[in-house]
Amino acid sequence: MDFELPEELKLMKEQLRRFVDREIIPIEREAYDGPDLKPDVRARLEAKTKEMGYWNISTPVEYGGLGLGLMARVVIWEELGRSIALPTRKTSIFGPEVSPILYHLTDEQKADYLYPIISGDKDCCFALTEPDAGSDPAGIKTTAVRDGDHYVINGYKRFITNAQHADFIQLMASTDRSKGARGITAFLVDINTPGVSIVRAQPTMMDDEPCELAFDNVRIPVSKRIANEGDGFKMAQDWINTGRVRHGARGLGVIQRCLEMSVSYAQQRVTFGQPLANRQAVQWMLVDSYMDLQQLRFLVYHAAWKHERGEDIRNEAYMAKMLGDRLSFQAADRCIQIHGGIAFTKELPIEKLWRDQRSMMITEGPEEVLRMTLARHVLEQYSK
Numbered sequence: 001m002d003f004e005l006p007e008e009l010k011l012m013k014e015q016l017r018r019f020v021d022r023e024i025i026p027i028e029r030e031a032y033d034g035p036d037l038k039p040d041v042r043a044r045l046e047a048k049t050k051e052m053g054y055w056n057i058s059t060p061v062e063y064g065g066l067g068l069g070l071m072a073r074v075v076i077w078e079e080l081g082r083s084i085a086l087p088t089r090k091t092s093i094f095g096p097e098v099s100p101i102l103y104h105l106t107d108e109q110k111a112d113y114l115y116p117i118i119s120g121d122k123d124c125c126f127a128l129t130e131p132d133a134g135s136d137p138a139g140i141k142t143t144a145v146r147d148g149d150h151y152v153i154n155g156y157k158r159f160i161t162n163a164q165h166a167d168f169i170q171l172m173a174s175t176d177r178s179k180g181a182r183g184i185t186a187f188l189v190d191i192n193t194p195g196v197s198i199v200r201a202q203p204t205m206m207d208d209e210p211c212e213l214a215f216d217n218v219r220i221p222v223s224k225r226i227a228n229e230g231d232g233f234k235m236a237q238d239w240i241n242t243g244r245v246r247h248g249a250r251g252l253g254v255i256q257r258c259l260e261m262s263v264s265y266a267q268q269r270v271t272f273g274q275p276l277a278n279r280q281a282v283q284w285m286l287v288d289s290y291m292d293l294q295q296l297r298f299l300v301y302h303a304a305w306k307h308e309r310g311e312d313i314r315n316e317a318y319m320a321k322m323l324g325d326r327l328s329f330q331a332a333d334r335c336i337q338i339h340g341g342i343a344f345t346k347e348l349p350i351e352k353l354w355r356d357q358r359s360m361m362i363t364e365g366p367e368e369v370l371r372m373t374l375a376r377h378v379l380e381q382y383s384k
């Protein structure tokens with residue numbers, strides 16, 4: 001068993017820590033314009049990540065990216081998690097994030113959709129959730145019905161991040177509702193296809209503005225289908241696993257930032273003649289966050305290590321997401337408690353960390369649903 005990060009990842013971690021401390025944290029409260037980074041801030045930070053050699057980090061080498069493994073990406077996500085500057089659900093500053101679904105495209109489809117995403121010439125969104133189906137995708141009602149060499153799509157999607165800026169939609173629609181999730185098929189739908197409309201953007205408490213989309217008799221050629229009918233949900237699986245580990249890694253960054261801020265404040269703030277740091281009630285809050293950080297770190301890095309060995313990390317990914325979201329939210333909550341009233345001001349990042357981490361406990365799978373799935377494994381593994 002080796003608990004050391006490889007040397008190159010240690011160096012990367014140190015470099016990113018300096019980058020976040022010097023270039024990102026100082027501007028974090030002014031970096032936003034609505035749900036996204038201000039264009040000049042994005043341009044400056046992206047120029048910096050390119051200069052550091054971290055561009056297109058997750059794009060495979062054969063497509064011109066760095067093809068970093070999950071361990072390296074965990075290092076990056078952890079360090080970035082320490083700041084509120086970077087949009088939680090939008091393109092990062094390390095180049096376009098390509099959904100792995102797009103690697104399943106045919107060569108012809110890749111020319112129109114994958115390569116323009118990698119080069120930054122096109123933007124896209126992913127549409128699965130509907131008003132009547134979120135964590136249970138088997139319930140989606142959007143249908144794609146075959147009509148000769150076309151499909152006709154009808155339905156309604158909700159909470160679709162980035163639809164306002166998307167050139168195309170990676171749409172999940174049912175081609176056979178009797179099969180539930182196994183009847184879900186993925187399609188490429190250009191946003192300007194007749195019948196597609198962005199009904200409205202819905203501002204949220206985290207500053208995101210996901211959209212509602214309507215599909216009214218949208219006709220698309222069969223050539224816009226991704227892989228086979230019924231493959232849609234299966235294809236999203238690996239993406240979902242690494243996405244869950246990302247929640248855990250981000251949680252590590254959030255807990256660390258909360259500890260840094262809480263310790264600093266507790267040492268300076270004097271009440272009833274003594275610094276808060278002398279009070280056992282405060283020390284215990286700090287220790288709770290510290291212990292949470294340690295257990296989460298083992299879990300997240302172990303998941304990344306297993307993934308790099310090509311092993312199945314479904315269960316680790318469930319746990320990384322659940323614990324990462326919950327423990328980091330609790331750390332932000334303790335950070336508020338230790339700071340008192342000043343924590344609620346927009347001068348400090350704490351209230352934003354708290355809002356963001358609370359939302360993480362719902363998006364990409366609420367805890368109850370992940371527990372339900374993990375329970376199947378526990379029942380199987382421990383039954384005599």
Ligand SMILES: Cc1cc2nc3c(=O)[nH]c(=O)nc-3n(C[C@H](O)[C@H](O)[C@H](O)COP(=O)(O)OP(=O)(O)OC[C@H]3O[C@@H](n4cnc5c(N)ncnc54)[C@H](O)[C@@H]3O)c2cc1C
Pocket residue numbers: 089125126127128129133134135136158159160161162204208210359362363364365366367368369372
């Ligand atoms: C800011 C934001 C951005 C988003 N971006 C996207 C996007 O880009 N694309 C996309 O497709 N979706 C997106 N979503 C949707 C998101 O993935 C869903 O909100 C999430 O999956 C939960 O679905 P739901 O909101 O419909 O909740 P529901 O599925 O209705 O669940 C509601 C609550 O019920 C409980 N619950 C549900 N099932 C069970 C169960 N079996 N047992 C016990 N309790 C249960 C849970 O506590 C859950 O929180 C986004 C959402 C938000 C808020």
